[in-house]
Amino acid sequence: MKKNFIERLLPIFALLTWVFLFGIMLILFIEGTPIFKSVPIFRFIFGRHWYPVHEPPEFGILPLICGSLMVTVGALIIAIPFGLGCAIYLSEIANRAVREVVKPFIEMLAGVPSVVYGFFGMVLLAPMIQKIFHLSIGLTAFTASVILGVMALPTVASIAEDAISSVPKALREASFALGANQWETITRVVVPAAKSGIFAAIILGIGRAIGETMTVLMIAGCCAVITPNFFKPVRPMTATIAAEMGEAPMGSMHYHALFAIGLVLFLITIGLSLIAERFKER
Amino acid sequence: MRKQKELIGLLALRVSILFAVISFLAILIFISIKGFKVLNIGFLLEVPKDGMTKGGIFPAIIGTLYLSIGTVIFALPLGVLSAIYLIEYAKHKGLTKTIRIGVDALAGVPSVVFGLFGLAVFVKLFNFGVSILSGALTLGIMILPVIIKASEEAILAVPKEFKEASFAVGATKWQTITKIVFPTALPGIITGTILGIGRAAGETAPILFTAVTFYQRLLPHSILDEVMALPYHIYALMTEGTASEYQVPIAYGTAVVLLGLVMSINFIAILIRIRGRRAKKW
Amino acid sequence: MVNHKIIAKNLNLWYGNSPCLKNINISIPENAVTAIMGPSGCGKSTLLRVFNRLNDLIDGTRITGEVLLDEQDIYKDMKDVFSLRKKVGMVFQKVNPFPKTIFENVVYGLKIHGWKDKAKIEKQVQKSIIDVGLWDEVKDCLHKNAFSLSGGQQQRLCIARAIAIEPEVVLFDEPCSSLDPISTAKIEQLMEELKEKYTIIIVTHNLQQAARVSDYTAFMLLGELIEFSETNQMFTTPKDKRTENYLTGKFG
Ligand SMILES: Nc1ncnc2c1ncn2[C@@H]1O[C@H](COP(=O)(O)OP(=O)(O)OP(=O)(O)O)[C@@H](O)[C@H]1O
Ligand SMILES: [Mg+2]
Numbered sequence: 001m002k003k004n005f006i007e008r009l010l011p012i013f014a015l016l017t018w019v020f021l022f023g024i025m026l027i028l029f030i031e032g033t034p035i036f037k038s039v040p041i042f043r044f045i046f047g048r049h050w051y052p053v054h055e056p057p058e059f060g061i062l063p064l065i066c067g068s069l070m071v072t073v074g075a076l077i078i079a080i081p082f083g084l085g086c087a088i089y090l091s092e093i094a095n096r097a098v099r100e101v102v103k104p105f106i107e108m109l110a111g112v113p114s115v116v117y118g119f120f121g122m123v124l125l126a127p128m129i130q131k132i133f134h135l136s137i138g139l140t141a142f143t144a145s146v147i148l149g150v151m152a153l154p155t156v157a158s159i160a161e162d163a164i165s166s167v168p169k170a171l172r173e174a175s176f177a178l179g180a181n182q183w184e185t186i187t188r189v190v191v192p193a194a195k196s197g198i199f200a201a202i203i204l205g206i207g208r209a210i211g212e213t214m215t216v217l218m219i220a221g222c223c224a225v226i227t228p229n230f231f232k233p234v235r236p237m238t239a240t241i242a243a244e245m246g247e248a249p250m251g252s253m254h255y256h257a258l259f260a261i262g263l264v265l266f267l268i269t270i271g272l273s274l275i276a277e278r279f280k281e282r
Numbered sequence: 283m284r285k286q287k288e289l290i291g292l293l294a295l296r297v298s299i300l301f302a303v304i305s306f307l308a309i310l311i312f313i314s315i316k317g318f319k320v321l322n323i324g325f326l327l328e329v330p331k332d333g334m335t336k337g338g339i340f341p342a343i344i345g346t347l348y349l350s351i352g353t354v355i356f357a358l359p360l361g362v363l364s365a366i367y368l369i370e371y372a373k374h375k376g377l378t379k380t381i382r383i384g385v386d387a388l389a390g391v392p393s394v395v396f397g398l399f400g401l402a403v404f405v406k407l408f409n410f411g412v413s414i415l416s417g418a419l420t421l422g423i424m425i426l427p428v429i430i431k432a433s434e435e436a437i438l439a440v441p442k443e444f445k446e447a448s449f450a451v452g453a454t455k456w457q458t459i460t461k462i463v464f465p466t467a468l469p470g471i472i473t474g475t476i477l478g479i480g481r482a483a484g485e486t487a488p489i490l491f492t493a494v495t496f497y498q499r500l501l502p503h504s505i506l507d508e509v510m511a512l513p514y515h516i517y518a519l520m521t522e523g524t525a526s527e528y529q530v531p532i533a534y535g536t537a538v539v540l541l542g543l544v545m546s547i548n549f550i551a552i553l554i555r556i557r558g559r560r561a562k563k564w
Numbered sequence: 565m566v567n568h569k570i571i572a573k574n575l576n577l578w579y580g581n582s583p584c585l586k587n588i589n590i591s592i593p594e595n596a597v598t599a600i601m602g603p604s605g606c607g608k609s610t611l612l613r614v615f616n617r618l619n620d621l622i623d624g625t626r627i628t629g630e631v632l633l634d635e636q637d638i639y640k641d642m643k644d645v646f647s648l649r650k651k652v653g654m655v656f657q658k659v660n661p662f663p664k665t666i667f668e669n670v671v672y673g674l675k676i677h678g679w680k681d682k683a684k685i686e687k688q689v690q691k692s693i694i695d696v697g698l699w700d701e702v703k704d705c706l707h708k709n710a711f712s713l714s715g716g717q718q719q720r721l722c723i724a725r726a727i728a729i730e731p732e733v734v735l736f737d738e739p740c741s742s743l744d745p746i747s748t749a750k751i752e753q754l755m756e757e758l759k760e761k762y763t764i765i766i767v768t769h770n771l772q773q774a775a776r777v778s779d780y781t782a783f784m785l786l787g788e789l790i791e792f793s794e795t796n797q798m799f800t801t802p803k804d805k806r807t808e809n810y811l812t813g814k815f816g
Contacts, residue, residue, distance in 0.1 A: 004456055010367035013360055017384040017430070020423050024395065027402045085298020093295060102299060104552050109306045111477075111548040112541065113484025114393075115513040119537050120309050122520055123316075123530065150305045157302070183288035204390065211392025213487040214517060238394045238487070245401070245491050262398040266391060273390040277383055373623065443660035447722070450616060450656075451673035451729055452649035461672070466663055 024266060032260035035059060035253060044260065050224040050235075052244060052254045059257045061264070063224040067141070067234035068210055071220055074145020074230060075152050075209040080202055082149075083156025087201070090157070091165040092186055110154035118218030121147040126219055135231055137221065142230040144220035148209045156205040163197020164190060200279040207272040211265065213238040237261050310541065317538025320531045326539070329499055334519065335528035339536050341498050345414075345509030346483050346543070348502065349493060352418025353425060353482040358475055360422075361429030362464075368430075369437045370459060389427035393487040396424045400492035415505040417493025424488055425478035432474020436467035469558040473551045480547035484540065486513040496522060512540040569594040569733060569763040570615060575629035577610060579622065584610050586787045588629075592733075592780075597755055597764045599778035599795065601771065603810070607787045608767040609657075612735045615765065616652040617645045633733070650677055653726035657738040659718045661710035661725070666693075666702050669710050669721055673729040692728040696720040696754055716747025723754065727762070734758065736766040740773065752777050771811065775799055783807045 036044065039059045047060015086106060090099055125146060126138030167190050175185040191198065221233020224240070241258050248254040328338030364381075372378045400420030410416045440463050448458040464471075494514040502509050519533040570592040577585035584607050592598050600608045613619045614631060617638060631638050633651065642648050650673075661669050670689045679685050689706075693699045698720045702713070710721055719739060726734055736755070740748040755764055755777050768774050774781055775795060782792040783804075791798065791807045802808045 006363075007371070007456055010363055010371055013363040014367040014372065014381050016360060016364065017381065017388050017426060020426070021384055021388055021391075023403070024391065024399045027399050028395070031398070031402050082298045082301050085295045086302050089295040089299045093292065094299075100556070102303065104549075105303045105306050107552065108545060108548055109302055111480050111484070111544055112306070112309060113486070113513050113544055115484070115486045115516050116309065116313065116537055116541050116544075119516050119520060119533060120313065123534075124312060153302055153305075181284060181288045183291040184284070187291070207390045211390070211394070213392065213394040214513070218517065218520065238392055241394050241398065242487055242490055245398075250406070259398055259402070262395050266395050269390045269392055269395075270387055273387040274383070276390075277386060441660070443656060443658050444662055446618060446621070447654075447656065447660045447662065447725070448672070449618060449621060450649060450654040451676060451725065452646040453672075453676045454646060457676055461675075462662060 021270075025263075028259055028263040028266055032256060032263040035256040035260045038253060039257070044257075045264070048226060050240070052248070052257060057253060059253070061237065061240075061257075061261055063226045064235055064237045064240050064261065065264075066226050067216075067220065067224070068236040068238070070141045070230065070234055071144045071148055071216055071236055072206060072209040074141060075148035076202070076206065078146065078149025079152035079156050079205050079209070083153045083201070083205065084160055084198065086153070086157040087160035087164055087198075088186055088191070091161050092182070092190065106154050106157055109150070110158070112151075114151065114212060114214040115218070117147050117151055118215040121215065121219035133231060137233060139219050139221040139233055140231045141220060141227075141234045144216050144234075144236075145230070147215050147219060148212055151212060151215065152205040152208045155208045156201045159201035159204055160194070160198050163194040163201065166197070167193045196279040196281075200276040203272050203276040203279065207269050207276075210272075211238060211269055213242050217242050237265055241265075310545070313534065313537050313541055316531075316534040317536075317541075320535035321538060325535050330497060330532075333525070334497065334523055334532070335525045339510075339512070339515060339532070339539065341501055342510040342512045342515040342536065343539065344501055345494070345498075345511045346513070346540075348414050348505075348509060349417050349421060349489065349511060350479050350483045352414055352505065353421040354475060354479060356419055356422035357426050357429050357478065361426055361475075361478075362433045362471060364426075364430050365433030365437055366459060366463075368434055370455070370463070385427045385430050388423075389431075391424075393424060393485055394490075396420050396488040397491050399423070400488060405492055411506060412491070412493060412495070412508045413506045414493060414502060414509055417489040417509070417511075418505075420488045420492045421482040421485060424485070425482050428478040428481060429471075429474050432477065433467065433471045436470025436474070437463060439470065440466045469554055473555050473558070476547055476551040476554070480544045480551070483547065484513055484544045486511075486517055489514065512536055512543070516540065566596070567594040568592060569634065570765075571632040572611075572614070573630050573632070575611075575614065575631060576627065577607075577614065577619070578626045580624040584787050585614070588789045590782060590789055590792055592763060592765060594763050595759055595761075596779040597759050597766060597777050598780040598782065599774035600765065600767045600782045600784060601769070601774055601810070602784035602790075604769075606784045608784055609737050611784070612654075612737055612765060612767055615733065615735055616649050616654055618649075618654065620645060650729055651731050652733045652735065653729065653731035654735040655719070655723050655726050655737070655739050657741055659715055659722060659742060661713075661718050661721050664710060665707045666710050666713070666721060667706040669725050670728050673725060677729055688728055692724040693721075695727060695758075696724045697750065698724060714747070716743050716750065719743060719747065719751060720754070723751070723758075727758070731762065733763045733765065736764065738767050738769065741769070748773075783810065785810075 044059055046062050048062050049058040049060045050063055051058040090103060121143055126143050129143050130138030171189055171193055172185055175189040216236045217239040220236055220239060222235055223233045224235040241261055245258055248258055325338040327340050329340055331337030368378055368381060400416055404410045404416035404419050405412055444462050445458055448462045489511060493509060494511045495508040496518045498510050516533050516536050519529040523529055568591040572588050572590050575585055575588040602608050619625045636642055638648050670692055671685060674685055674688060740751055758764060778795045781795045781798045783790045785806055791804045802811060
């Protein structure tokens with residue numbers, strides 16, 4: 001069949017996503033790798049000090065990586081149980097009417113802009129946490145974890161719900177027919193059957209938490225230090241880029257270092273996406 | 283024993299869903315109560331005054347509007363054409379799978395990384411400067427996956443019978459797509475686009491280095507001008523300047539406007555989807 | 565001497581590797597109703613969709629032999645499938661008006677084939693709707709959604725959509741299978757009228773329907789054409805044992 005002009009261009013449009021992905025990676029490489037000329041990769045990643053404007057500057061992003069990890073782990077402790085709980089509730093327990101009312105709430109929760117989460121954390125949650133735990137400052141890894149957890153919850157919930165509701169009805173009926181009650185059916189039949197989809201949901205939830213910027217910028221505090229204490233301020237990678245890019249002179253070491261952090265983030269999230277893809281396939 | 287276990291388990295699920303609903307309501311209600319106190323016509327229609335301690339947020343509203351429109355103009359055609367290719371033309375299974383993996387991977391890239399890309403490519407390389415254009419292009423790439431996925435789903439849901447009927451009267455593939463498939467899929471595509479707009483309007487990190495400025499007295503004249511934007515305005519009010527006792531109330535007002543905007547956008551999308559489902563007769 | 569509108573010679577068709585039509589030879593008489601019968605899955609729809617090349621849409625179909633429409637090979641001589649489909653219209657089993665207004669449904673084919681003159685278009689739409697006996701029922705609501713009509717009305721609308729572009733052949737694939745008896749009767753009567761102008765081929769599972777509406781009948785089994793003759797003759801004195809078994813309800 002003869003194709004018209006637009007029809008012939010269509011594959012190019014569809015390949016644009018890959019063009020953008022490669023473009024992003026290429027740019028991050030070009031702008032990020034110059035830092036490795038003056039700071040070896042190993043020292044960049046495992047260096048314990050991030051003092052970009054000191055003289056001489058130090059560019060070790062281990063504290064930033066630790067910051068990201070801390071708030072992500074903290075967030076998952078909230079997002080996984082509550083997110084899965086919501087997913088199971090929506091697909092197994094709620095009837096149609098309830099689902100049509102409740103589901104939009106979860107979607108709306110996903111729609112709240114991250115800056116609003118950050119703002120909410122700053123004006124309400126941080127002072128509360130400061131008071132409750134008698135801290136000198138309320139902007140801590142813990143505060144950020146709580147908010148991030150709520151933010152990642154809808155991601156986990158919606159993907160897990162897709163997985164759980166695609167478990168065939170016959171499986172549930174078989175379980176009920178054997179005399180299992182609803183909880184046993186959920187935990188022993190439905191959840192195991194949806195296992196890989198649930199893993200995908202969790203991994204994408206991790207990606208959401210690690211990549212989140214404005215919230216952690218506003219409420220995680222600002223100290224690039226390595227600490228095991230959740231009630232101390234930390235500085236995740238995303239927040240560092242957002243906070244410092246404005247001040248870093250173009251082409252400076254600091255500028256390149258921030259792009260290199262972007263590269264690390266990019267590689268982590270792409271890795272997570274690919275892993276999630278693997279799980280989704282099953 | 284079994285019975286108790288079930289009761290506790292099902293209770294935990296209900297607690298999860300309550301947690302999600304309450305989190306959303308808490309944010310919504312808290313910000314509404316505080317925000318509506320400062321909200322009035324003047325706040326919406328005036329420019330900021332006295333070093334951001336008085337006046338309104340009109341330029342930020344306009345800026346967010348411009349950015350959102352620009353984003354859609356860029357992302358909608360690309361997204362829809364990609365989806366048309368994926369569903370209607372791509373024959374090779376491996377190719378479509380590869381493209382879909384790219385779409386998912388792009389969806390998982392952290393927003394701040396898009397900001398870095400926009401800075402290096404649109405602001406610097408293409409020399410668009412910090413501008414509406416740079417910001418809209420950056421946001422457009424970011425929401426492309428949202429639009430592709432929604433369009434794919436909508437196009438896939440068009441019954442094959444409609445297409446066959448169109449071919450049977452002698453229509454070409456392209457005529458069938460433009461006159462039957464696209465109009466039938468339109469409600470779904472619009473829903474996805476609206477969700478994309480909601481996401482773009484609320485994002486801060488991608489426009490941080492590519493489009494926004496803290497303060498602007500005049501509205502932008504061209505797409506190469508920088509703009510104020512609602513989400514950045516909240517962040518700036520909370521982290522810059524010295525008169526926080528005046529700035530925080532303005533931030534509440536801005537937050538309620540942004541939240542209201544984004545939530546109504548999401549709500550409209552949900553309504554269209556529900557209505558579409560009801561109106562569907564095929 | 566009857567004129568033959570469509571002639572298939574040594575026609576074979578495969579979906580992927582599985583043969584679906586096996587060495588079909590059939591000559592469809594002009595301005596008559598030809599019914600195709602046979603048990604489910606024997607390839608009736610497939611044969612019908614050969615005549616307007618709608619099978620082209622399905623990946624992996626392969627065809628050998630020739631199909632002539634007015635002595636022209638539809639796979640080789642015709643310049644494209646679109647002009648073929650303009651001559652060979654189709655009405656489907658699943659009632660499938662477009663989700664548009666009644667008027668837009670009928671106008672669709674005209675627009676596709678480049679009709680511009682508004683007055684002419686309107687006249688043609690009206691004529692087609694009158695021809696299918698729907699005019700009195702819809703003349704006041706032409707701009708309502710087609711889905712507001714009843715199932716039988718929708719199917720007649722689909723027929724109007726097919727005949728608006730003045731085809732020469734109209735293919736019906738079990739057009740009444742989802743309709744009530746009254747709507748079915750209307751469509752059968754309509755076919756009677758349509759054959760004055762068109763050559764009609766109808767796939768049906770309903771033996772009575774085939775007996776009522778058709779002049780000629782083809783009986784298919786497992787992709788083969790078992791028997792083809794005048795309807796009267798086939799129903800009274802079938803030549804093949806298998807046809808007789810089918811007609812007497814021994815299988816199928
Ligand atoms: N798209 C396809 N791909 C592969 N095989 C197909 C396809 N369409 C039909 N077939 C096979 O071809 C055979 C004939 O199908 P066809 O639809 O022509 O039968 P039919 O006689 O119209 O049946 P029915 O009375 O149920 O409508 C069937 O065995 C079917 O499984
Ligand atoms: Mg059939």
